[in-house]
Amino acid sequence: MLIHGNKIRLLREQRGYTLSRFAKIVNISISYLSEIEREAKQPSLKTVSKIAEALNIPKNQLIKTTKLDSLGKKLKQVREEQGMTQQSLAEEAKLSAGLIGQIEHDKVQPSLKTIEKIASVLGTSPCYFVLESYDGEEMIPSFNPELRELLQDEQVQAVLRQVCTMNGEELKFVLNFIQLFKRSGLSEAGTSKC
Structure with missing residues (x-):
């Protein structure tokens, strides 16, 4: 243990x-x-x-669990579930079959762009490949009480689920919008009315 x-x-x-x-x-x-x-x-x-x-x-x-699924194992599982070979996935994602093989054997760490290409071909969220396999609830005790309460809200959970399905460009747009919103002062105006 x-x-x-x-x-x-x-x-x-x-x-x-x-x-x-x-x-x-x-x-x-x-x-x-x-x-x-x-x-x-x-x-x-x-x-x-x-x-x-x-x-x-x-x-x-407090007890460490073994990491069940590496990025490579997840990729291989999804690819095989969809009946694709490394070659066919590589061709559709415009990558080399050798790179797919190296990723599946955890010999290389692909770039986010590469993960997005693979995820797009497989119809999967890039988040699935990059997020750890453990249950996110084990992180919650380290959050402050306000954040823990906020994460219990169904609307917040719905937003987080949507974020996980976004590609890189969509995520950048949302982050830029949030920064613009915070700079506008509207966020403070909304909280002062509460």
Whole structure:
């Protein structure tokens, strides 16, 4: 069992605990806690439970899971599900079959432009290939309370789903629009009426 030491440190600091104060709360030595945070030592499940309880998060959020699907594995799976060969995908995406093979074997990290071309041919969102396979909920405890509440809103979730289906140009347009909107001062005017 491997533990996210950096995550423990980050959450501890966000909650305003010093290393010594948090070690006292969890009832372990400062040096042992430091080693856990640096991932030099792996604690027992009992210690992980104490740390999780002190941070007020489920203990499974501190346990590392193996990365199930790399970009290459995801690409190969989608390509095969659609009955395409590396050659046919390469031709439609205007790439070399050798590059597709290297991506599928995780020998190269493709550019976003290449991922967009592949995703377009496969009718898939580029987000599917670049987002990690873990459940995004494990990141939520590190967010501030206002952001956590906002992410529970159905309209916000709908917007995030739409963002994941956008290509690079559409995403740039939306980001430019948001920047323009924020500069216009309308965002402050809208919040002051609430």
